[in-house]
Amino acid sequence: MSKVFMGARLQRLREERKMTQAALAKALDISPSYLNQMERNQRPLTVPILLRIGSVLEVNPQIFSEHDSASLVADVRDVLSDLPGTEPTSLAELKMLVENMPGVARAILQLQRRYRMTAERAESLEAQFDSNEANQGSLPPSADEEVRDYLNRRQNYIGELDDAAESLPDNSASALRHRLQLRGVTVLTAPGEDVLTHKRRYDAQQQVLWLSDSMNASQQAFQMAAQLGLLEHAGLIDTLVTQAALSSDAARAGARLALSNYYAGAALMPYGAFLQAAETHAYDIERLAHQFGVGFEAVCHRLSTMQRPGQSGLPVFFVRVDRAGNVSKRQSATAFHFSRVGGTCPLWIVYEAFSQPGRVLRQIARMPDGGTHLWIARHVSTGPSGFNAPSKSFAVALGCDISQAHRLVYARGLDLQDPSAATPIGTGCKVCDRSDCPQRAFPSILLSRERQGSRSTP
Structure with a gap:
């Protein structure tokens, strides 16, 4: 150490x-x-x-832990690199700032986030005036990053909810339905046309929980467990949301949803039993999905939360993207980081998963700083069945540091010690300092600043 x-x-x-x-x-x-x-x-x-x-x-x-600080260092580096007309900040200075004053570092990220939001509003207003349209109001602030930062500060582990979920005597779908009924809640299914916007809808006045009929049994069990968490542990969830000190109603609503989903995952995959099964099966995601009656993505998400003190699982990074490269989920128990301002890397295996649905793909990837990881990726989709039915399509990826890769079944047959076996990838074009990348989309801010600095040096 x-x-x-x-x-x-x-x-x-x-x-x-x-x-x-x-x-x-x-x-x-x-x-x-x-x-x-x-x-x-x-x-x-x-x-x-x-x-x-x-x-x-x-x-x-x-x-x-340095792992706890590494992603924050990378985020601050991204923000400072994106500021025009500023001198480059050394990595040593950034580490000193984050390790000793993490609150200041997070405040820098918050300032940059507010600046970006203000710029978006200004652009929106300018476009409206240019087109002689009436002002329709400013853009609503996005709360996703704020909720994600809160979960990352908790290392994606909410022990209070895990303890509460493990106390459930029975986590089967029938038992969850019966438990809701004992609270006076009737569970009904609704047509699947609303699946893109509503997987569940709770009518508090009528005490009716509506579930989309397009979901399978495990998905419905997950939604019932999430609603049960909001009902049985409302005080605990409210306390956690208050402690998070979020800045807007949208962020607080997002946190409440994230915490209820966390409870659902913990209920269907209880911490102790799930960790034991994961270690026994060398983190074989499909075997774990079959054993606990959940989907591939749910297992990946759960693996990223296994940080109980004294009983932690494999430190992993979990991400979900769509075909356009939008990152809709990102959780890390490692030092791995993708840029917030430069997009993700097209050489990353997660994008290959869209062209090979149903297959688990593997990649040994090396970052510009020399950090090497084993990644697995797979295409997943959700939505109603039937011809021309609307659906959601994503690729999910799970990664770990190469030093821990031997614990994964997916490392079998790979030479983890061969440097030539690793694919060089980056954090995102804007903040990637690889000068010889064949897939670069636009110039790197870091490289252009280095050139400016070398020209100005006497």
Whole structure:
């Protein structure tokens, strides 16, 4: 394990709990001067100290992990690289900022997000004036990234909901339906024409839960479990949403939906049983889907949440994209990162999945910084059956660091140690510094700035 210097983060945790250095030092069984040196980054946080900090301050020691900071470093680097007329910021400076002042780093991301929203509104208004159309109001703010950031801060693991879901005595579809009925809720199915917008609709006044008849049994069970979570654990979910400190009603509604879906996944795939099965079957997603009666995407999503302290699963990155490259889901328990401002990489295996539906594809991919990952990808679709019926089509991908790839069944037959077996991919054209990429769509901001810097150097 590399040395960890995150003194400002430790100091912030101590101050949030209104503890003096002397009090925390006593609780950790170290001298106040030792604690003072750690908070001033003059001494590293050792593994035994990290474990004691986690116990005393009741936090997951992984908040001091470099993996926890790497995606935030990459996000801030993207934002600063996208600002015109600014000097390049070194990676060492960014790491120091994120590791010691993560709140400031997240504030930078929030400022950039608001700037982007303001720019979009300005462009919309300009287009309306240019076309002599009446003003139809400003663009509604998107809350998806804010909810995603909240889940990433929790490392995609919501222990309170996992514990609540594991207490369910029976997670079968019939048991979930009966449990809803005991709460006075009637479960009915509706025609599948609304599947693109409503997988479930709950009428609180009539106490009727409508499910689309285009869903299969496992999908209906998932939606019943999600609604059950909103009813039986409303107070817990409200508390989690409040603690998230989201900025808008849309973000709070999105968080409530995400948390109810998290509960549903945890109910159908209870943490302990699911982790044991995953390890037993070497993370064979199709076998896990069959065992727990869920879909391929649901298993991938669940694998990205297995971060229980002392009982964690394989650290993975999960993403879902459409044919146009829009990323609709992105969760990471690793240091892997794709840019928010430059799109994703066309050389990434996830896009090949659209041309080979039904097959699980594999790729060893190497990032510009040398980080190498094993990726699997598969095409999935949802929607009603029938000729010309509307449906949704996505590709989902699951990846892990190459050092952990041997734990996956998908690594069998691959030479994980051969550098030539890896496909060079990037974080997105705008912020990718590969100068020899055959698939580049437009110039890199980083490369153009390096050229400007070299011309200005005497």
